[in-house]
Amino acid sequence: MSNIQGKVVVTTGASSGLGEETARHLASRGAKVFLGARRTDRLAAVVADIERGGGQASARAVDVTKRAEVTAFIQAAVDRFGRIDVLVNNAGLMSLAPVAKTLVDEWDRMVDTNIKGVLYGIAAALPVFQRQNSGHFINISSVAGHKVSMGAAVYAGTKFAVRAISEGLRQEVGGSIRTTIISPGAVQSELPMGSSDPETAASVKEMYQQLAIPADSVARAIAFAIEQPADVDINEVLLRPTKQVL
Numbered sequence: 241m242s243n244i245q246g247k248v249v250v251t252t253g254a255s256s257g258l259g260e261e262t263a264r265h266l267a268s269r270g271a272k273v274f275l276g277a278r279r280t281d282r283l284a285a286v287v288a289d290i291e292r293g294g295g296q297a298s299a300r301a302v303d304v305t306k307r308a309e310v311t312a313f314i315q316a317a318v319d320r321f322g323r324i325d326v327l328v329n330n331a332g333l334m335s336l337a338p339v340a341k342t343l344v345d346e347w348d349r350m351v352d353t354n355i356k357g358v359l360y361g362i363a364a365a366l367p368v369f370q371r372q373n374s375g376h377f378i379n380i381s382s383v384a385g386h387k388v389s390m391g392a393a394v395y396a397g398t399k400f401a402v403r404a405i406s407e408g409l410r411q412e413v414g415g416s417i418r419t420t421i422i423s424p425g426a427v428q429s430e431l432p433m434g435s436s437d438p439e440t441a442a443s444v445k446e447m448y449q450q451l452a453i454p455a456d457s458v459a460r461a462i463a464f465a466i467e468q469p470a471d472v473d474i475n476e477v478l479l480r481p482t483k484q485v486l
């Protein structure tokens with residue numbers, strides 16, 4: 241039996257892109273998946289599809305910028321499936337623009353979603369993992385969590401933060417709880433539509449059209465981390481499209 245079969249995997253940002261594909265992939269391999277995001281119509285469609293294919297899935301609305309909602313979301317997953325084996329902290333957004341444009345509202349949204357959303361997920365799930373004496377955090381960073389490029393200062397800052405938080409968490413809670421950082425390059429999703437600055441949006445769109453690989457490439461990397469034996473913690477996976485240079 242695979243080490244994914246029967247595991248309860250909770251994923252934030254599962255209404256599109258990497259999160260949706262991860263839920264579909266893991267459900268097809270026998271995981272019980274619990275999906276969260278704000279667009280509940282999209283979540284319901286994914287759940288219905290998974291169930292039609294014979295998988296087990298449930299969903300609940302969550303805005304990861306609201307701590308009480310994240311706490312209730314994690315509790316709902318425990319109530320539904322009795323435990324949580326994996327939390328994929330995936331919800332995020334990328335609003336690229338030069339710092340000098342001072343799109344402060346977008347900085348706030350990225351910090352609140354990409355950093356605080358991950359922290360709220362950790363705060364809600366850690367007590368569950370400690371009670372169970374097992375669990376696995378999978379936090380989605382980025383190539384932008386390893387290198388900064390022009391226009392990506394704030395987004396990269398949030399993704400560097402995800403890596404720092406994940407590594408600190410790993411050192412503190414290791415033993416029976418695993419922590420994995422997934423750092424993808426350009427992957428097909430709705431992410432490149434998140435930039436309001438017209439020049440940056442055009443160049444991001446072009447870059448994604450040329451390079452981006454399907455979201456199931458990330459879903460497979462996540463599955464690889466999950467399927468390892470409990471005494472093996474894949475600490476980080478950095479993956480890019482073969483064509484992506486930087």
Ligand code: NDP
Pocket residue numbers: 252253254255256257258259276277278279280282302303304305330331332333334353380381382383423424425426427428429430431432
């Ligand atoms: P998408 O825009 O397709 O998906 C983002 C997901 O996050 C959606 O399901 C969205 O759902 C959810 N989300 C956004 N804000 C919130 C919120 N406040 N509360 C709850 N859910 C929220 O992009 P991706 O799939 O690409 O992004 C997923 C993660 O992957 C992000 O963290 C991103 O930074 C990271 N990443 C993506 C890369 C890429 O090239 N695609 C590369 C590297 C990292 P809804 O709007 O319904 O709430």
